Amino acid sequence: ARPTTIPRAEELAALARTAAQRCGVDLAAIAGDVRTPSPVNGEDLHPVTWVDAKSVDLAVERAQEAFLAWRTVPAPVRGALVKRFGELLTTHKSDVATLISLEVGKITSEALGEVQEMIDICDFAVGLSRQLYGRTMTSERYNHRLMETWHPLGVVGVISAFNFPAAVWAWNTAIALVCGDSVVWKPSEITPLTAGACAALLDRAMTELDTPAYLSQVLIGGADAGQALVGHPGVALLSATGSTRMGRAVGPRVADRFGRVLLELGGNNAAIVAPTADLDLTTRGIVFSAVGTAGQRCTTMRRVIAHTSVVDQLVERISEAYRRLPIGVPLEAGTLVGPLISGTAYRNMRDALEAAAQQGGTVLVGGGRRLEDQAPNAYYAEPAIVRVDRQTAVVRQETFAPILYVMPYESLDEAIAMNNAVPQGLSSSIFTNDQREAERFMSADGSDCGIVNINIGTSGAEIGGAFGGEKETGGGRESGSDAWKNYMRRATNTVNYSGELSLAQGVDFTI
Ligand code: NAD
Numbered sequence: 462a463r464p465t466t467i468p469r470a471e472e473l474a475a476l477a478r479t480a481a482q483r484c485g486v487d488l489a490a491i492a493g494d495v496r497t498p499s500p501v502n503g504e505d506l507h508p509v510t511w512v513d514a515k516s517v518d519l520a521v522e523r524a525q526e527a528f529l530a531w532r533t534v535p536a537p538v539r540g541a542l543v544k545r546f547g548e549l550l551t552t553h554k555s556d557v558a559t560l561i562s563l564e565v566g567k568i569t570s571e572a573l574g575e576v577q578e579m580i581d582i583c584d585f586a587v588g589l590s591r592q593l594y595g596r597t598m599t600s601e602r603y604n605h606r607l608m609e610t611w612h613p614l615g616v617v618g619v620i621s622a623f624n625f626p627a628a629v630w631a632w633n634t635a636i637a638l639v640c641g642d643s644v645v646w647k648p649s650e651i652t653p654l655t656a657g658a659c660a661a662l663l664d665r666a667m668t669e670l671d672t673p674a675y676l677s678q679v680l681i682g683g684a685d686a687g688q689a690l691v692g693h694p695g696v697a698l699l700s701a702t703g704s705t706r707m708g709r710a711v712g713p714r715v716a717d718r719f720g721r722v723l724l725e726l727g728g729n730n731a732a733i734v735a736p737t738a739d740l741d742l743t744t745r746g747i748v749f750s751a752v753g754t755a756g757q758r759c760t761t762m763r764r765v766i767a768h769t770s771v772v773d774q775l776v777e778r779i780s781e782a783y784r785r786l787p788i789g790v791p792l793e794a795g796t797l798v799g800p801l802i803s804g805t806a807y808r809n810m811r812d813a814l815e816a817a818a819q820q821g822g823t824v825l826v827g828g829g830r831r832l833e834d835q836a837p838n839a840y841y842a843e844p845a846i847v848r849v850d851r852q853t854a855v856v857r858q859e860t861f862a863p864i865l866y867v868m869p870y871e872s873l874d875e876a877i878a879m880n881n882a883v884p885q886g887l888s889s890s891i892f893t894n895d896q897r898e899a900e901r902f903m904s905a906d907g908s909d910c911g912i913v914n915i916n917i918g919t920s921g922a923e924i925g926g927a928f929g930g931e932k933e934t935g936g937g938r939e940s941g942s943d944a945w946k947n948y949m950r951r952a953t954n955t956v957n958y959s960g961e962l963s964l965a966q967g968v969d970f971t972i
Contacts, residue, residue: 465789465796467836470504477506477563480556481654485661491681497653500566500800501790503838509653511682517645517689523675524616524643525695530673532613532641539639540590545666546635547583550576553662557627559792560655565626566799567754568791579631579659581924585941586635593640593945604959611949613641614721615697618690620711622703623802624757624861626652627659629702629725632924632940633948634663634677640948642698644677647690649703651802653681687711694718698948701725702759705859705885705933712935723947724935725928727859728887730910730919731764733876733902734775735893742916743892744778747865750890750918751779752786752844755798756863757806759934760888760912760920764856765867766876772869776825779865780846783826788841800841801862807840810862813855814845820853822866857883873898881909887930888912888919911938 468476477499478488493510531539550557557579558572567575595609617637621629626649634644648656660679667676680686684707691699691714701711702725715722732750734743750762767775791799801807807830814828827845844863849856856866870876880889889908893899899915901907911930912922922928927942929935938944957963964970 465793465832467502467790467832467839470502473499473502473504473563474506476559477654480559481658483556484553484658485665486654486657491653491657498838499563500802500839501563502836506563507654509681512680512686514685514689516680517686517693520645520678520680521616521693521695524645524678527673527676528613528615528643531643531676534641536590536593536639536641539641540587542666542670542672543583543590543635543638544587545670546663547580547587549662549666550580550583557655557658560658561626562791564652564655565623566791566802568796568799571754575625575628578628578924582632582635582940585924586639589636589945590639593949600955601965602963604957606956606958608954610952610954611946612952614948614950615642616695617642617644617948618696618699619644619646620687620690620701620703621646621648623649623651624754624759626655630659633700636945637948638676640945642948643675645690645696646679647682647687648679650683656681691715692718696720698723700937700939708935721947723937723939725759725937725939726933726935727885728759728761728930728934729763729857729859729883729885730760730888731766731880732762732890732892732919733880734765734767734771735891735895735898736768736770737894738771738892739894740771740775740778743775744782746892746918747779748782750920751865752798752863753920755801755842756844757802757861758920760922762919763859763865765865766870766879767867769869769871772867776846776848776867780826783844783846786844788831788843798844800839804840806862807842809860810842810864813860813862813864814847816855817847817849817866820855822847822849852879852882859885873901877902877907884933885930886910886932887934888914890914890917890919892916
């Protein structure tokens with residue numbers, strides 16, 4: 462283990478307070494007695510107050526008023542707000558990243574990457590504000606025009622998970638704002654300061670551009686605040702990111718009131734490593750995807766399905782890389798693996814490793830805990846590799862920790878079937894230099910996931926594509942491509958300029 466020193470509690474709390482204040486957070490206003498332990502040292506950063514479910518009603522009411530004013534503002538003018546927000550994020554990139562590192566335990570480079578992703582989606586949304594295109598279709602009738610128009614939808618409720626405490630909200634909010642919607646955000650209860658900082662920066666942009674009040678609001682609270690948002694009939698679109706368990710509770714409730722829902726839930730992502738794979742590139746791709754964010758990304762690689770001709774060599778290479786992983790304080794230069802979010806997360810990891818062993822697997826490396834003596838309430842886990850010969854129950858579930866199951870395959874058909882034989886359908890990869898295999902993996906009878914990559918790991922998506930997955934991942938798509946259509950309502954218009962009334966399908970209704 463490399464030497465690493467856990468900073469003192471006051472030091473980290475001061476760092477958090479300074480970063481939050483620089484973004485414009487009123488620390489006194491949010492102070493309370495709900496604990497905010499940092500995964501870095503297990504000590505509180507700045508205990509906060511939580512809103513109750515009643516505040517949700519008021520927030521949605523205010524958001525509806527804001528929406529009524531905002532929806533008639535021209536979309537490119539709405540884009541100017543998002544442009545300014547992106548500029549403020551650029552100025553405060555390291556402040557927001559510091560808060561992400563402190564609240565989530567992300568290493569500095571990944572925390573900065575998360576803020577960059579927010580800046581990128583702002584750029585994308587600004588461009589989009591001039592491209593909310595509808596189609597014109599050919600009408601079957603003489604002198605008629607058939608077309609569609611996209612209109613603002615309403616209040617967008619955003620519920621986000623701890624592991625992307627800022628970017629997920631930004632994906633939703635930047636797009637929702639240019640689409641003419643207002644936003645009410647219920648961030649993860651674990652990340653109130655990051656949420657406060659992001660909201661304060663957007664507030665500043667809103668004040669500068671004199672937009673309607675309450676266009677974007679944040680509600681720091683627990684699952685009950687989330688539940689109130691889910692059930693509120695005033696929320697036109699509910700975008701929820703988190704566990705499949707949460708999605709199972711949320712989806713039917715929104716459907717019951719005929720609201721629109723966008724679910725971004727758990728993943729259990731695999732890479733197939735084919736005989737022709739470049740093993741250097743593959744090893745680097747696997748290690749980043751499997752241990753980045755300490756295995757706590759929805760797109761984290763959790764399974765490797767390697768051809769029998771390469772599996773032993775591959776396991777040797779990744780095990781060697783795992784033994785050298787710099788695990789430690791995420792703010793320290795050189796650290797690649799920070800802490801797990803909590804003791805519960807570490808216990809879940811241990812339970813899964815135990816179950817894997819009982820189900821016939823062999824733990825090759827990792828699973829232990831580091832820095833326990835210095836920080837008994839922080840959980841620095843050694844990422845683990847487990848060799849299995851088939852996908853047992855524990856392999857098929859998402860354990861939100863750095864455990865990589867490696868298993869062999871003989872034929873590509875078998876490997877694709879294994880890739881697809883889990884309840885989740887978020888991300889997938891194949892490492893191959895055989896074009897036919899790559900094409901097959903991307904084809905209709907290939908991977909069944911929302912993200913299908915070739916010669917790159919399962920994590921680290923760019924914002925330009927639509928992000929999301931199938932099956933228990935929830936089916937939602939956010940971020941780039943045409944995901945904006947989720948945030949607008951479509952009107953189909955038929956215009957008759959013929960001077961006569963002709964009916965479609967040749968219907969004769971002469972009176
Ligand atoms: P979580 O499900 O515990 O919590 C997510 C959010 O949902 C929190 O804000 C929480 O307060 C809220 N919530 C919980 N129960 C609720 C309910 N019944 N009604 C309304 N709101 C409720 O998830 P987590 O531990 O914060 O995050 C980890 C999980 O999120 C993993 O499963 C991961 O794969 C998933 N995730 C998915 C994506 C994606 O885009 N697909 C992205 C990030 C994380």
